[in-house]
Structure formats: C-alpha cells, structure tokens
Ligand code: SF4
C-alpha cells in the first residue's frame with residue numbers, strides 16, 4: 001500500500017463487539033430502537049441510548065417492559081416502514097420465542113443482534129450457543145460473526161439483505177457474549193454517509209399507513225395458511241443467493257466480504273473441522289499449530305447458519321472425515337449437536353459417506369484454551385488416520401466426570 | 402375460479418385490499434342477540450364504546466322517551482354483531498336484553 005493510500009484509510013477504532021454493533025446501527029440510520037436490558041447485550045442499547053441522547057442518531061428509543069415487547073415493538077415499527085433494531089441474549093431470546101415466528105411469518109424486515117449466552121437452568125450469564133442454536137428454526141436469517149469487525153459489517157449487510165424485496169425477512173446477527181461483546185478489538189468503522197449509500201432507505205410498497213390502510217397480523221385459516229408458509233420458506237431459500245449478492249456489493253464498497261461457508265487449509269487436508277462464532281480464531285490457531293506438526297487438518301467456518309448454505313455439503317463431501325465443533329448441546333437429538341444434525345443431513349442428501357465426529361465445547365462459558373482446541377484437532381487427525389474409531393456420541397471437551 | 406396461490410398472494414398474509422372485513426358478515430355467528438330498549442336508553446354511549454366489533458351504530462335520529470328529547474339513537478348492526486353480550490353487561494341502566502336467536506336456547 002502506498003503511503004497516500006495508508007493515510008486515506010481511517011484509523012482503526014478499538015471497540016468492543018457490542019459497541020461495534022451500536023456503531024453499525026448508528027451508521028445504518030436506524031429509526032426505531034426498542035430496548036430491554038439483558039447481560040451481556042446491555043451495552044449495545046446503552047451505547048445507542050447515548051447516540052440518541054447526543055443527537056448523533058435521530059431515532060425513537062423505546063424503553064419496553066420485556067423482550068417479548070421489545071421484539072413486538074420492533075415489528076410494529078418495521079411494519080410501519082421504519083428501520084427497526086433490537087438486541088438480546090439468552091433468556092431474553094427465549095422470552096421472545098413466540099414473537100420470533102411472528103416476525104418471520106409477517107415478513108418483517110429488521111435486524112436483531114444476539115449476543116450469545118447460555119440458557120438457564122442453572123442460571124448462567126456466560127457464553128455458549130444454546131440460545132442461537134435453539135432459535136435456528138424460527139424462520140430468521142442468521143449470520144454468525146467470528147470477530148468484532150464482522151459484527152459491525154453483518155449489521156450493515158443484514159439491513160440490506162433483510163429489506164430486499166425478494167427476501168423481506170428478519171435478520172439475526174450473532175456475536176459471542178464476552179469473547180466478542182466485552183472484548184476490545186480494532187474495528188474499521190466506515191463513513192456513515194457511505195454506509196447509508198450502501199443501505200439506502202426505500203419506501204416499501206406495503207406498510208401500515210393511514211392514507212393507504214392495510215392489515216398486518218391477520219388470520220390464515222386452513223384455506224390460506226399453507227400458501228403463506230411456502231412463500232416464507234422460498235424467501236428464506238432465496239436469502240442465500242441474495243446474501244451472496246449483498247456481500248459482493250459490500251465488498252465493492254468496503255473491501256471486505258464473507259462467504260457463507262469458508263474452508264481454510266482445505267486443499268491437502270485429511271479432515272475438516274467445522275466451527276462457527278468467536279472461537280473460530282482459537283481453532284484456526286490450533287489447526288495452524290497442528291499443521292506445523294504435520295497433521296493436515298483444515299478448518300470450515302460457517303458464517304450463515306440460516307439458511308443453511310448449500311455449499312457446506314458440496315465442499316465437505318470431498319472429505320472422508322469431518323469434525324464438528326458445537327458450543328451447544330442439542331438434547332436428545334440424533335447426534336446431540338445442532339450443527340452435526342444439519343451437516344449430517346446435508347451430506348446424506350448429497351449422497352456423501354463422510355464420517356462425522358462431534359465435539360461439544362465451551363458450554364456455559366467454560367474457558368476454551370488453545371490446549372482444548374489442539375485436543376480437538378489432534379483427536380480428529382487420529383480419526384482421519386484410523387488410529388481411533390469415529391465415536392457415535394459427541395466428545396465433550398473439558399467436562400469433569 | 403382457482404383461488405390465489407403461492408405466486409399470487411401478497412406476502413406475510415398482509416391484507417392489501419381493505420376492507421375485506423365488510424364482506425365477512427360475522428353476525429351469523431350469533432346465538433343470542435342484543436336488543437336495545439330505546440325508552441330506557443339514556444344515550445350514554447357506553448355500549449358503542451365497548452362493542453369489540455363496532456356493531457353498535459350511533460345514528461343521527463331524534464327520539465323522545467320519558468319526557469326527554471334525544472338527538473341520537475343507538476342501534477345494533479346485526480350484520481356484524483356476534484352476540485358477545487358485552488354491551489348488555491356494560492349498559493348502566495340495563496337497557497339491553499340478550500334474546501336467544503333460537504327458541505330452545
Ligand atoms: S352483543 Fe357484543 S357484538 Fe353485539 S352489539 Fe353487543 S357488544 Fe357488540
């Protein structure tokens with residue numbers, strides 16, 4: 001980079017993941033923020049309250065009485081044509097449960113940040129993916145960031161994607177509690193003018209408007225419900241292609257882009273370890289250390305959880321052994337892991353015979369050290385060399401028996 | 402005629418051609434009907450405000466009762482009244498009676 005180019009580029013801001021999200025919401029010129037505090041999300045809406053109070057963001061800041069209301073208010077605002085935002089974690093998301101389906105079923109364009117945190121009981125405010133994974137079937141588009149820059153970028157991409165006429169679905173942007181939300185990383189903030197040019201506010205054809213009355217939230221009896229649900233399923237499927245288009249436009253504007261599924265060190269690897277979220281960096285480090293020891297393991301990073309990217313099975317079917325690292329337990333399900341269930345299904349439908357080993361880690365905020373990630377990578381390598389059987393049950397990394 | 406399908410319907414079950422509720426005559430759901438005794442009615446408007454279906458109409462129709470002259474009259478729109486009985490329960494002078502639609506009831 002020439003010196004001029006370097007000077008042109010603004011300095012990186014040291015930002016927590018939560019503040020990165022708040023800056024992105026400000027830069028997208030959001031009109032309505034409905035806020036209910038919950039750890040570890042709270043500093044997102046606190047920062048937004050500051051932006052609104054200082055006049056940096058011209059928005060309605062609604063203090064509501066619960067997360068159920070927070071999402072309901074955001075839906076109402078978005079239905080009236082406003083750009084709406086809310087944020088939550090864990091129990092808050094659980095309390096929103098019925099409203100999650102209503103947002104997607106009513107085809108409401110909006111963005112919600114989910115700062116991932118373990119679900120009760122026992123009460124736990126620390127990070128895992130039990131909230132994110134349990135909400136994957138609610139009809140939302142789910143983008144999972146691996147660092148604070150991605151959290152900032154995904155909010156912006158999220159609005160563009162959500163408001164597309166061929167999509168019209170709510171977008172959830174996940175970032176990991178504490179590991180991202182309260183950890184400061186350098187983030188490239190973009191010029192708000194440029195962000196607003198990338199996500200311009202367009203008048204939607206149908207909104208709640210007294211001049212042109214319509215009804216949202218109507219009854220769909222057995223004669224009608226089915227058709228609306230098929231429309232919704234098709235829109236979520238279209239969101240995959242739409243995401244690719246939005247992401248490539250984002251890269252033209254800002255020089256960064258994110259594949260829904262990315263494979264690192266894939267070419268010569270004997271096995272691929274699939275990960276998502278903030279520990280991607282930890283697993284990448286472990287993969288690189290193991291590769292220096294001669295263990296050829298690659299990393300697959302899922303950044304789009306819903307719709308589940310079709311290329312996951314296309315790429316993974318080329319490998320005989322797959323490892324899946326999931327930071328949530330899917331109680332009583334076939335594999336015990338949400339991510340493994342999805343990957344195994346997609347591989348089976350592809351006709352692949354790859355064998356999958358599931359690694360559950362970081363539950364309830366259990367620290368994930370580089371040794372834990374190395375243990376996973378080495379274990380997967382031994383499986384790929386047939387030095388170890390493929391276990392039928394998940395390997396619970398770091399649990400005490 | 403084929404009913405609209407996946408490709409025809411506006412998304413999200415949003416009704417974009419109001420007022421479709423006008424053609425949906427909910428009066429057929431009723432098993433008991435409210436009947437207003439105009440001589441008792443003091444024109445307080447409470448039934449009008451409480452009716453969940455906006456089925457109490459306020460008409461500019463003068464009426465004389467008990468030596469009093471009123472400029473308005475309340476009537477029930479039986480096309481849409483579902484017979485819930487809220488108006489009868491709320492009326493402060495008990496001017497509304499709920500009468501069975503069918504003898505046996
Ligand atoms: S019975 Fe119910 S629906 Fe009918 S007029 Fe009275 S309040 Fe309205």
Ligand code: SF4
Pocket residue numbers: 437441442443444445446447448449475491492493494495496497
């Ligand atoms: S509530 Fe009773 S008194 Fe009041 S307007 Fe209605 S019928 Fe008349």
